[in-house]
Amino acid sequence: MIDKHLQNRKSVLAGIMMIIVVIYVLQLINLQIFNPTYKEHADSNAFLNKTQYPARGLMYDRNEKLLVYNKPAYDIMVVLNEVEPFDTVDFCKAVNLSVPFFKSLINKLPKDKGYSYIPQLLLSQLSVEEYAVLQEKLFKFPGFYIQNRTLREYTYPCAAHALGSVGEVSKTNIEADDYYRSGDYAGMNGVEKHYEKELRGKKGVEILLRDYRGRIKGKYEEGEMDIDPISGKNLTLSLDIDLQMYGEQLMQGKVGSVVAIEPATGEILAMVSSPSFNPSDLVGRQRTKNFRALNNDPIKPLLDRPLMARYPPGSTFKVVNSLIFKEEEIITPATRFSCNNGFVAGRLRVGCHHHPNNLDLVGSIQHSCNAYYCHGLRAMLDNKKYGSTENAFTVWKDAVVSFGFGYKLGVDFPNENRGYIPNAEVYNKIYGKGSWRALTVISIAIGQGEVISTPIQTANLAAAIANRGYWYPPHIVKHIEGGKIDSMYYKKRHTVVDPKHFDSTIEGMRMAVVAGTARVAAIDSVEVCGKTGTAQNPHGKDHSIFMAFAPKDNPKIAIAVFVENAGFGATWAGPIASLMMEKYLKGSINPKRKYLEDRMLNTNLMPSAKKH
């Protein structure tokens, strides 16, 4: 019966079995050893990395008054394949939306298979009140979840430009910094942007387990692998919020800037850009709408004028020239130049206003004599000791730059303009090398022509004079909690002018207030030193400029005020600067000056208002 031939078939069957097992082992090697993507795929299936957003750093003013803090906001997330039929009208009522708009939101979400089980942002930044209403009803809407976020909240409705705002990151932000993910917030301008790295803190992550239907099945490893978020660092600003608010009130109805600096430190005490807006307008769901409205406003309220507006410095620049001429020994304080209602040289004539003739240096500043500085500049640029006008001009330009003009000061803001101081090369190009003289460029003597400054550069000039020859780069952050401000803000920057030359110039500024062009700026029992200015405006009425510091000895505040289209410097900019200094130094305004304050507060110089 035993069939040898058939018995061998046992071996055939055993062979088949072994071959199958070998094939399976090879496939296991392929799947488990040579293919790491399966592991990644399994992890991305199972782990939901839920971002834990840190609280953004708070901001305080120099007197520890809270300026900027966080309020909770709530995003509505939706997981599409968990949504069951629900009462749409009820839902829309709870979140204050129209039904068609809600439907358009839902339709906008990507519907691919990969998206249907992950939470997607449906509606961002619900207020606490809206959240409270929705939360009561949330159980009726399976598939909808709440994600906690924070929004900025402001104690005072001012300093919008300085503080800056927070917005959703753009594609460019995400590409530039891999910290950001789509939907994150970041500082978009002002302090919020410059100190973004300090303020943002560090995001944390909570690792959740997600089942095949996208349902959360608890924390991975009981949360041991989670990373807690680290709150952002709090900032103490050098801003005096009361002074800032007062400045914004004074500038109401006017276009321009106010910059106040503490000369001894370079700290910015106030920085007003007018017209302004309420910083809360750029928070939350209305941000986009309000931003668009502000952006389309022809007066450009979004322009950060103290840092970005470019004006000829006008007569305030005479102060710089007076110092440079003394340093270069072109003049002494006793030098006098005649003024025949202006400066006349051949067919060239620079006009001047009525004032006593043949002034010395103090008088020239006190009365803002144009002729004096034209003579001075000619004496310097045409002086043989430099070898050429070009060389003389370069010496002059370097001296001007040492006061902080022509380059960025290095303020702690993201959008500073450098102004403009021409160099000899510029004139060589215009007029040809060696074919220009002092008279060719004479308007720079009185701060007109090619020289351009920003309000903060002018305020910095006031601080440099107040300090008798040095300045610190202006900055708005005084202290970072658990951090350090940039060491550059502790480094003195010296002007090329010797301190001994400052006394007569300062005396001139003092006399301008006592008995000169700046009498309107006088404050009882405070030695104010000031200088008026008028920036020529080819497009309309001239801009009113005032630069001052006080008190004369041991100055506490240096200030620059620019009011656009307001005419002579003493009329508008002077009183505003004076009131600001009085407010800062004395805490309140003398009742005798109430009329001045009221006039400043109630005058509207807006181009649109003037039409009526």
Added chain:
Amino acid sequence: MLRNIKISQAVDWPTILMYIVLVIMGWISIYGASYDFEHPSVFDFDQNAGKQLLWIGSCVFICISLLMIDSRIYDVFAYFIYAAALVLLILTVLFAPEIKGSKSWLVLGPVRIQTVEIAKFATGLALAKFMSRYNFRLKGFKNYLPVLLLIITPMALVLFQKEAGSALVFLAFFLMLYREGMPGVLLYLAGCCVILFIIVIKFGSDLLQPTADSIGAILAVFFIIITQLGFLFVFTKNLKQIKYIGLGYVFVIVIALVVNLIIPVSYLYFLAVAMFLSVLYLSWLSIQLRAKPYVLIALFTIGAVAYAYSSDYLFTSVLQPHQQMRIEVLLGMQNDPTGAGYNVNQSKIAIGSGQFLGKGFLNGTQTKLKYVPEQDTDFIFCTVGEEYGFWGSVLVLGLYLAFLLRLLHMAERQRETFSRVYGYGVVSIFFFHFAINIGMVLGLAPVIGIPLPFFSYGGSSLWGFTILLFIFLRLDASRLEKMR
């Protein structure tokens, strides 16, 4: 009855030991697969792992009872058991409620049984009984017909239950028939049919440029040519003719390549001409040498080409798009994220993510979070792959191989045809389940939902496999009785 005392010595302990280890490993896998991160509970009898523990406990009694029963009873009652199983299958078709698209559960009060599990060992017994008749030889239509009927009848009834996977299991008996004398060439031809179909469908739409030949067709032709030469070697041993024909093919292929250097002409034309010439030559040889195999091989060549061509035609022109889709998913050509393609994809992710060492007991996220469907039944091997990684998977495969080889060895050592036929039936069924199930989970075999013996959750299948095995162990234990 006296001999029963010796059972404990005569029974094959290595097999029982492997059985116990497999069942324990299976239970651990089920425990892992049904473990819930949120509600961890060790012995909850409402949970699958708890229930499976009850099934395993009851198996102890089944095993002991089966070993106690006199082995002759199976020989005597084989047909009766087979008839009873058929009745149960019919009752199932008639009365079973539809659960998840299949009607395979017979509900008797609180007990639910899958009658196909009974039919498996019953068919094994019936075949053993029939084929152990005096002077039975697996030859001729008269002997084949009853054997085929014994296999096809339960298979058809299971098909009526809409359980295609379980019905296919009965094909496993053909492995046993092969051992009992069925020509191996039949087994090979069946294999050829499957392979040709897969080649033609799977690669049919990939085109070889610039001639735009279907790669599937070219692969099919080469497969047929190699098979033709293989048959020539096995059945004629005429190396000289094999050399001639083989060189003929090489010659035609070289010509085709040269021509294509100049102008693109379909390679299939050349191959078709070559095969046609080979058929003519084989027919001529058959007449010349007066040998039948040559003409048979010629017929095989014609048949295979016709089969391949009609498979392609059937697939592309007769089947509806949704039917095509199902076959494509089955062959892994389509990623159907909701259907079978999704299951296999997630199953491969689960196993692949286990890597070499595995994620550790109860740490498999893919299975715990239910990304793998049917993870405690058909896809139970995913838990092994994910939590124990490569070494664990290889261990399980190795244990299975050892188990199967042991059963094979035992089946062959039987002195009685009845025991041997039954034994080969048992090996065949276990092998079929093992190969198809693991192959499916690894993405190598079509998605046919059949359980992995001793691992997959389910009382009916555990009982069914246990009974199947222990009847054989009892028969094996008494293989020496006749000697005394």
